[in-house]
Amino acid sequence: MRILLSNDDGVHSPGLVALFEGLGGLGVLEVVAPDRDHSGASNALTLSRPLTVEEHPNGFHSVDGTPTDCVHLAVNGLFDQPFDRVVSGINTHANLGDDIIYSGTVAAATEGRHLGLPAIAVSLVNDGHFHYDTAARVVRLLLEDKRALALGPRSILNVNVPDLPWHELSGIQVTRLGHRERAEGAVPMTCPRGKQRYWIGAAGRGGDAGPGTDFHAVREGYVSITPVHVDMTRYEALPGLRDWVDGLEGARGATS
Template identity: 90%
Template sequence: MRILLSNDDGVHSPGLVALFEGLKGLGDLEVVAPDRDHSGASNSLTLNRPLTVEQHPNGFRSVDGTPTDCVHLAVNGLFDQPFDRVVSGINTHANLGDDIIYSGTVAAATEGRHLGLPAIAVSLVNNGHFHYETAARVVRHLLESARPLALGPRSILNVNVPDLPWNELNGFRVTRLGHRERAEGAVPMTCPRGKERYWIGAAGAGGDAGPGTDFQAVREGYVSITPVHIDMTRHDAMASLREWVEGLGDSGEAEV
């Protein structure tokens, strides 16, 4: 088995190193990750300049681009042998609920899925103890399963691991994505040259964080495993939207 590892925290992230160490022996591991932190990059792809790839003494490769760039290059040009799957992480912080819209960690996994490879995004729900080895062991446990998992097209697993020692985990839960409340406001500041700048505010708390959600699972000490389908079509709205569009021909205008 050939496994491509990537992330959005950068090639020197301790989570990426822990993932590599934790998966040794499962097969051939290759690491291609951004040369710096690209948290929040989502699925952005660099199209306005060429990309530089650098190989480091530990064998990891870095790209001066986004997580999506890294997986795209790795699968479509850097290596002669094909990969069997992509694992992205271990992200330094949680990717729960709406976080996945912005997450470069999830984006690296979805790029692998777009290119036809099974993919997992894994994040540590960090409380300051940095139990990356637990998250790495969770991924290994999933990959070593004797029962192959078929999620179907355009689907990945989004895994969030409580920041606990392995023996303190309560188990695994299959979850749905929760939702966060509105993010905090932008934080103004003044730079040394006297110009006004802004920090993006912190993410909101879990607004929909009850039974069945990824928020609740990790709060109760369980590994959250969410199947994520990369199809943004609102299928249950198709019929009512079709009726609305057909009505446009009758009145010539409609309210939105």
């Protein structure tokens, strides 16, 4: 088995190193990750300039681009042999609920899926203990199982692991994405040159975070595994939207 590892925290992230070490012996592992932190990059793809790839003494490769760039280059040009799957992480913080819209960790996994490979995004719900080894062990458990898991097209697994020792985990739960409350306001500051600047405000708390959600699972000490479908079409809204569009005055030529 050939596994591509990537992330959004950068090639020197301790979570990436822990993932590489934790999956040792499962097959051929290749690492292609951003040369710096790209948290919040989502699915951005660099199209305005060429990208530089550097190989490090430990065999890891870094790219001066986004997580999506890394997976795209790795699968479509850097290596002669094809990969069997993509694993993105271990992210330094949680990717719960709406976080996945912004997450470069999840984006790296979805890029792998776009290119036809089964993919997992894994994040540590960090409370300051940094039990990356627990998260790596969870991923290894998922990959070692020989049973085929059919998620369907355009789907990945989003895994969030409580920041606990392995023996303190409550178990594993299959969950749906919860939803956060509105983000906190932007934080103004003045730079040394006297100009006004802003920090993006902190993410909102879990508003929809009850039983069955990823928020609830990790709060109770469970590993959360959520199947995520990249097709964002809201199919149940299509009939009503068609009726509404059909009723627009002057739209007959545009909708025929």
